[in-house]
Amino acid sequence: MELLSTFAADLVAISILCFALYYPRHRRRELLVAFLGVNAGVLAVTTALVASDTTLGLGLGLFGVLSIIRLRSLELGQHEVAYYFAALALGLLGGLGSLTVTLTAILMAVIVAVLAIADSPRTFPRDEQQMVLLDGAYADRASLAAALAEVVPGEVRRTVVQRVDLVNDTTLVDVRWTRTDEPRRGDHGSAERTGAEVLA
Known part of the structure; x- marks a missing residue:
């Protein structure tokens, strides 16, 4: 039940990040696929690594290598890099399961809120x-x-x-x-x- 709750929190957070913040502001449809795919992939693989005997550090290292390759193969703005890693961080928080559901939800909310404020057109509008x-x-x-x-x-x-x-x-x-x-x-x-x- 706790695992399902963290999954639900991740689903809500990534949905807000992609469909309420990023797409209405920047209108790059192809990056929605990247953000959602990275989030779902990190969530699934992190959950599998936690449940197995595989070293978690090895899995996170593989994610880092794949992220670097992806970022080098696509021209991204700095704000899009921030969204990219936010989607990755949300997936990690949802898949690790080492924190309480409440703390996980709070950390996810902080990530989404920071991007909502930092990327707002009302922040330094001139x-x-x-x-x-x-x-x-x-x-x-x-x-x-x-x-x-x-x-x-x-x-x-x-x-x-x-x-x-x-x-x-x-x-x-x-x-x-x-x-x-x-x-x-x-x-x-x-x-x-x-x-x-x-x-x-």
Whole structure:
């Protein structure tokens, strides 16, 4: 009965994580399969390892290797890496069975709550990050700052130049900036401004 209760807690937690938090905010359907698959797989195998004579450390080490391979084979944002490991952690908590049902449920709730707050659009709503392709090769910071001032509708906080192409006369730069106006739903910057292309 206690094992079924932890399974039910895991089912509720991963459902909230995937269908109430991640998908409504990011709309990547293929990652739902990854999160649910990782959670179910970790839950099943961890439960089997606990019930057998196999060393638990060996099983967790195998999970770590598989996770690294998966993360290296798919381009993920940092927030998606957080969801990925949250799904894995929920499966571990549900499958280990070494804690009480109440403590397991509390730990699962903490994981879900942390992601709900950290990934909320209301957390630092004015801060933005975008990859911008400028129409011009800017080798010095002064000219780069002047070009970005015409493109970015806010105060530039940090820039990281990814590539300066002198042949094609372009500059790819990672821009972190703060909005000076009220952010609007679905507004992700000035992609239609002249002289630059917003890539992300």
